[in-house]
Amino acid sequence: MKLTDRSVADLLAGFRSSEPTPGGGSAAALAGAVGASLLAMVAGLPKPRAATEEDLERLGAAGRRCAELSESLAALVDRDSEAYDTVVHAFKLPKSTDAEKATRSLRIQQAMQAATDTPLDVMRACSDAIEQAAVVAAFGNPNASSDVGVGLELLGAGLRGARLNVEINLGSLKDAELVTRARNESARLAMEAETGIAAARGKLGGQE
Amino acid sequence: MKLTDRSVADLLAGFRSSEPTPGGGSAAALAGAVGASLLAMVAGLPKPRAATEEDLERLGAAGRRCAELSESLAALVDRDSEAYDTVVHAFKLPKSTDAEKATRSLRIQQAMQAATDTPLDVMRACSDAIEQAAVVAAFGNPNASSDVGVGLELLGAGLRGARLNVEINLGSLKDAELVTRARNESARLAMEAETGIAAARGKLGGQE
Numbered sequence: 458m459k460l461t462d463r464s465v466a467d468l469l470a471g472f473r474s475s476e477p478t479p480g481g482g483s484a485a486a487l488a489g490a491v492g493a494s495l496l497a498m499v500a501g502l503p504k505p506r507a508a509t510e511e512d513l514e515r516l517g518a519a520g521r522r523c524a525e526l527s528e529s530l531a532a533l534v535d536r537d538s539e540a541y542d543t544v545v546h547a548f549k550l551p552k553s554t555d556a557e558k559a560t561r562s563l564r565i566q567q568a569m570q571a572a573t574d575t576p577l578d579v580m581r582a583c584s585d586a587i588e589q590a591a592v593v594a595a596f597g598n599p600n601a602s603s604d605v606g607v608g609l610e611l612l613g614a615g616l617r618g619a620r621l622n623v624e625i626n627l628g629s630l631k632d633a634e635l636v637t638r639a640r641n642e643s644a645r646l647a648m649e650a651e652t653g654i655a656a657a658r659g660k661l662g663g664q665e
Numbered sequence: 666m667k668l669t670d671r672s673v674a675d676l677l678a679g680f681r682s683s684e685p686t687p688g689g690g691s692a693a694a695l696a697g698a699v700g701a702s703l704l705a706m707v708a709g710l711p712k713p714r715a716a717t718e719e720d721l722e723r724l725g726a727a728g729r730r731c732a733e734l735s736e737s738l739a740a741l742v743d744r745d746s747e748a749y750d751t752v753v754h755a756f757k758l759p760k761s762t763d764a765e766k767a768t769r770s771l772r773i774q775q776a777m778q779a780a781t782d783t784p785l786d787v788m789r790a791c792s793d794a795i796e797q798a799a800v801v802a803a804f805g806n807p808n809a810s811s812d813v814g815v816g817l818e819l820l821g822a823g824l825r826g827a828r829l830n831v832e833i834n835l836g837s838l839k840d841a842e843l844v845t846r847a848r849n850e851s852a853r854l855a856m857e858a859e860t861g862i863a864a865a866r867g868k869l870g871g872q873e
Contacts, residue, residue, distance in 0.1 A: 465669040465676055465695070469739055472702035473732055475709045481815030484699050487673070488819055491692050494680035501683045524681055531677055603833045607689030607826035611696055614822035618815035625811045 460538060461531050477545055482537035482572075482622040486579045489615030490530035493586040495608035497523035499597040500589075507596035519592040526586045530615070533579050537622075540572040566631060573626040573639055579619035580646045583612045587650050590657035602661045609654050616650045668746060669739050685753055690745035690780075690830040694787045697823030698738035701794040703816035705731035707805040715804035727800040734794045738823070741787050745830075748780040774839060781834040781847055787827035788854045791820045795858050798865035810869045817862050824858045 460468055460479055468487075471479050500520025507513040547568040550561040587609070594605050623643045630636050668676055668687055676695075679687050708728025715721040755776040758769040795817070802813050831851045838844050 461673040461677075463673060465671060465673055465742070466739060468673055469669075469698055469702050469735055472699055473705045473709075473735060475706060475711075480706070480809075481703055481812035484703055484812075484815050484819060487699060488696055488822065490677055491680055491695060494677050495689055495692055497681045498683060498688070501681075503683075527677055527681060531674060534673070601688075603829040604689035604692075606829040607692050607822075610822035610826045610829075611692060614696065614815075614818035618818045621811040621814040621818075 460535050478538035478541050479534070480538070480541065481618060482541060482576050482579075483534045485576065485615045485618030485622065486530050486533040486537055487615075488611045488618065489579055489583040489586065490527050490534065492583070492608040492611030492615060493523045493527035493530060495604050495611070496520070496586060496590055496593045497527060499601040499604050499608070500593050502598040502601055504598050504600075505596055506599050512596050515592050516596040519589040523586055523589050523593070526582050526589075530579065530582050533575060533582065537572075537575045537579070540568070540575045544568040544572050565629070569626055569629045570632075570635065573623055573630060576619035576622035576626070577639060577643060580616050580623065580643060580650075583616035583619065584646045584650055584653070587612050587616070587653040587657065591653065591660055594657045594660035605661055606658070609657055613650060613654050617647065620647050668743050686746035686749050687742070688746070688749065689826060690749060690784050690787070691742045693784065693823045693826030693830065694738050694741040694745055695823075696819045696826065697787055697791040697794065698735050698742065700791070700816040700819030700823060701731045701735035701738055703812050703819070704728070704794060704798055704801045705735060707809040707812050707816070708801050710806040710809055712806050712808075713804055714807050720804050723800050724804040727797040731794055731797050731801070734790045734797075738787065738790050741783060741790065745780075745783045745787070748776070748783045752776040752780050773837070777834055777837045778840075778843065781831055781838060784827035784830035784834070785847060785851060788824050788831065788851060788858075791824035791827065792854045792858055792861070795820050795824070795861040795865065799861065799868055802865045802868035813869055814866070817865055821858060821862050825855065828855050 460483060472484060497520050500516050500523060505516055507516050547564040550564055551557045552561050590609055620643050623639060627636050627639055668691060680692060705728050708724050708731060713724055715724050755772040758772055759765045760769050798817055828851050831847060835844050835847055
């Protein structure tokens with residue numbers, strides 16, 4: 458059963474349990490999904506601050522994008538746990554002969570790459586939603602500014618939480634070029650996110 | 666149906682929708698619930714770093730407390746939406762006669778007080794879990810340090826998100842003493858949380 462098909466109470470019990478999954482990676486994706494959902498909600502509220510037709514269109518587009526990102530992040534809640542289960546499985550492969558050792562090592566590397574790509578995708582999606590937040594903050598219904606603020610908190614937590622998972626998995630990857638590329642992208646996304654969050658908060662006006 | 670009995674996918678759709686609830690207040694409580702759950706998970710993992718019997722006991726106690734806080738925060742997901750629905754309901758009360766106006770005004774104040782108490786309770790619970798995080802970070806299984814890191818991100822986001830809801834509702838409260846008390850507590854909890862998060866991160870070692 459998909460994690461997102463489980464009840465919220467059941468998923469929380471899953472996070473509390475000592476089973477390997479769901480863990481922090483799925484939790485980070487979930488935070489991002491909730492954050493993007495709140496922005497989509499605000500973009501769809503009546504009485505937006507948008508004054509011109511063009512601003513209204515930008516708000517509508519930002520809302521649709523956030524709804525899409527919320528769905529992508531929800532799918533990443535599951536994908537992160539699957540990726541981690543694949544890592545655990547690869548480590549349990551036999552290693553008696555040289556051939557077995559080689560296969561196991563290859564599978565671990567493949568699994569670790571997927572386990573790095575997944576939180577990197579979470580970071581990308583949160584980053585995209587944070588970009589939309591500036592539009593939602595500027596043109597959305599001003600009475601919902603605390604919802605935009607909470608959305609930004611959750612997207613920031615999702616992105617930074619996903620980064621911790623990228624970093625920890627990079628430590629097990631042997632492909633130096635891949636490691637450098639992922640580490641650079643992760644650092645860039647993290648830096649841009651802090652700027653983007655501050656910019657969106659600035660547009661809320663009086664909220665900070 | 667309770668929000669936490671709904672599936673995760675369904676709750677996300679609820680956050681995306683333009684219905685007044687669930688909104689940012691419930692989202693903040695949910696972030697805190699997931700964060701506390703991750704800490705409870707790490708506290709229960711085998712191979713803790715705790716060396717002495719006393720440290721192991723402290724870790725166990727912190728884990729049990731985080732599990733309780735996760736349940737309390739899950740209940741606050743629902744309570745926040747109920748409190749907001751009560752506010753919306755109070756604003757819709759008739760106001761044709763003086764008696765009706767007085768009743769409506771009283772009900773709005775009562776509802777606003779509950780709508781302020783609820784995110785304040787979310788802040789208190791997140792703050793308590795952040796205190797436990799120092800013990801989990803110091804004595805939990807070091808391989809799960811990214812889970813502690815994600816937990817801290819989510820608890821910070823939950824607490825700061827709840828604070829936005831406290832502040833916005835305080836604006837509608839007329840009891841000046843109550844407003845001052847709530848505002849002071851909210852500011853103190855927010856400040857202590859940042860110190861507590863930094864302290865817990867410091868104990869993770871090499872994570873920051």
